[in-house]
Amino acid sequence: MMRVGMWDSSSISTLFSGLNGSRNTSSASSFINNLDLGTYSSIKSGSYFKLLKSYYSENLDSKASSLVSSSVATAADDTKTLGKIQSDAGDLVKSAQDLYKSGSKDDADTTYKKVSAFVDDYNSLVSAASKSETSKITKNLESMQSLTDMNAKSLAKIGISIDSKSGKLSVDEETFKKADQTKVKALFNGNGSYAYGVATKASMMEYTAKSEAEKSNTYSANGRYNNTYSSGSNYNYFL
Known part of the structure; x- marks a missing residue:
């Protein structure tokens, strides 16, 4: 034997x-x-x-x-792209809030600085979100830009123009400061304003990017292991 x-x-x-x-x-x-x-x-x-x-x-x-x-990772975008979108969307939410929550207390110079920051953050998010293949992000980007297009005439009256190709904004300081501040406040102050609408769309993009970045990718947007991997559930299943 x-x-x-x-x-x-x-x-x-x-x-x-x-x-x-x-x-x-x-x-x-x-x-x-x-x-x-x-x-x-x-x-x-x-x-x-x-x-x-x-x-x-x-x-x-x-x-x-x-x-x-x-x-396995189910997000349409890589973590780096989603992290950039999340960060830029968060910045735009904050700059938009600075405008629609400020009321009528700001003078033209202060308002211009806030609007200038808003425009910069808006453009950064447009650049980042344009690279996304996540449908919820692209739909909210399109919705945000449609909202801007709907207000194009009002924005032009206070010195803010929209690039027809990129969809990005630019603001002329001299025109803005000479503009009727009542019209400025109508666009940027209070709930229901243009700034409030942009903040809503940006907030939705921020939430979606964060959610997508956590969909079983090895790393989260901040560079840490996500819950699936840090808990070791995938590995421990086979032991």
């Missing part, structure tokens, strides 16, 4: 004779007979997992495929 270390094939067959839950005894015997002696020997060295994985390979492969298909 062939022996492996202190084991013989009869002893090993006995060891696995109870593995007949969903499979019959002949299947277990076939499994034993198809293993080489080196694999038998590995039991002694603590490599039982190798045998277990081989025995349950069909079920394990099925579960593994299911796990991988549900846990």
Whole structure:
């Protein structure tokens, strides 16, 4: 009788004779007979997992495929792109809030500085979000730019123009400061204003970018491991 270390094939067959839950005894015997002696020997060295994985390979492969298909990165954009969108959208939300929450207390110089910051943040978000392939982000970008187009005439009266190709804004300081400040405030002050509408769209892009960046990517937008990987759930499933 062939022996492996202190084991013989009869002893090993006995060891696995109870593995007949969903499979019959002949299947277990076939499994034993198809293993080489080196694999038998590995039991002694603590490599039982190798045998277990081989025995349950069909079920394990099925579960593994299911796990991988549900846990791999599903975001349409890479984390760097999403992180940039999230950051720029957050900046635009803040600059827009500085305008629509300021009321009528600001003079023309102060308002111009805030509008200038708003324009810069708006343009940065347009550049970042234009590179996105995430439908929710692109739809909100289009909605934000449509809102701007709807207010194009009013914006032009206070010195803010829209580039027809890029959709970006530019503000002429002299025209802006000479403009009727009542019209400026109508566009940028209070809930329901143009600035408020832009902040709403930017906020939605910020939320979507953050959510997409956390969809089972190895790293989150801030460079840390995301929850799936830091918890080790994918790795531990197979141990």
